[in-house]
Amino acid sequence: MSENGKLSKFWVQELTRPAFADWLENEPAPTVIIGIGAIEQHGLHLPLGTDSLGVAKFIHEVAALTNSVCIHPCWPGYSPHHMSFPGTVTFSSETLMGVLMDTIESFAHHGVKRFIMVNYHGGNEQTFQLAIQKARSKYKVMIAAPTGPRNTELAKKIQERMARYLEVHSGPRETSFALHYFPELCEMWRAEDWENGLVLSKELQAFMDPDREDYELVSQIFHASFGPMTEDITRNGQYASSDPRKGNAEEGAAMMKEAVEFMVDFIELWKSLPLPPAYRD
Numbered sequence: 001m002s003e004n005g006k007l008s009k010f011w012v013q014e015l016t017r018p019a020f021a022d023w024l025e026n027e028p029a030p031t032v033i034i035g036i037g038a039i040e041q042h043g044l045h046l047p048l049g050t051d052s053l054g055v056a057k058f059i060h061e062v063a064a065l066t067n068s069v070c071i072h073p074c075w076p077g078y079s080p081h082h083m084s085f086p087g088t089v090t091f092s093s094e095t096l097m098g099v100l101m102d103t104i105e106s107f108a109h110h111g112v113k114r115f116i117m118v119n120y121h122g123g124n125e126q127t128f129q130l131a132i133q134k135a136r137s138k139y140k141v142m143i144a145a146p147t148g149p150r151n152t153e154l155a156k157k158i159q160e161r162m163a164r165y166l167e168v169h170s171g172p173r174e175t176s177f178a179l180h181y182f183p184e185l186c187e188m189w190r191a192e193d194w195e196n197g198l199v200l201s202k203e204l205q206a207f208m209d210p211d212r213e214d215y216e217l218v219s220q221i222f223h224a225s226f227g228p229m230t231e232d233i234t235r236n237g238q239y240a241s242s243d244p245r246k247g248n249a250e251e252g253a254a255m256m257k258e259a260v261e262f263m264v265d266f267i268e269l270w271k272s273l274p275l276p277p278a279y280r281d
């Protein structure tokens, strides 16, 4: 539904053609939010679709607060490094690039000029950024990929955990947001006998210490010394030395509240600025 440009449904697949046309014509700065994630192993207790399920919840929440249309154009992302673990479905980077470019081109064809892109899977990042760079000039559209906030107390606490415990994948941080967004898909009982599965050498693990004076240097050496595949880093599929059972829905709710507010503020301020000459037809 859309009346005088005001949407009451936000997923593009749930809008009728006239509703979409009404929004496009009457919303002063129509913005499309594109979210991508992954289908890949997420340790023992989180669903394979954690990143895609999460990004879909997030972009829909933001779309509803900013009168934007949202789309989750594909479930898999770029995850070849997880293929030793069953259940992972990966696209090639070319396929992912094609999905992103074709999605943007379609909306650009209908006259959309502003896009927000959200990526919830680290493995997609290079392809995701290249698609943004290419699409901006090829289709003459504005594309933003905001991330934040980084300066709140909670954000700093989580960054500290990411540095100290490599809390990147299937650890407490992701468990918190999964327990907030889709608790019915989390099997916490599978983590009962959890133990640290990192298989990195002792020398490398000693670099996981943000209190070190040489942390800037050694943290980069740490990342440069990983093997390329998930099994080179972890036995149980979890990139984190911390216990996922420390994750909880309250932390997930607080994290997502901050992220939604930041994104809404970004979109509202961005939309208040006129379209720069470079993007006008």
Ligand SMILES: [Zn+2]
Pocket: 042, 050, 051, 120, 121, 169, 170, 174
């Ligand atoms: Zn994930």
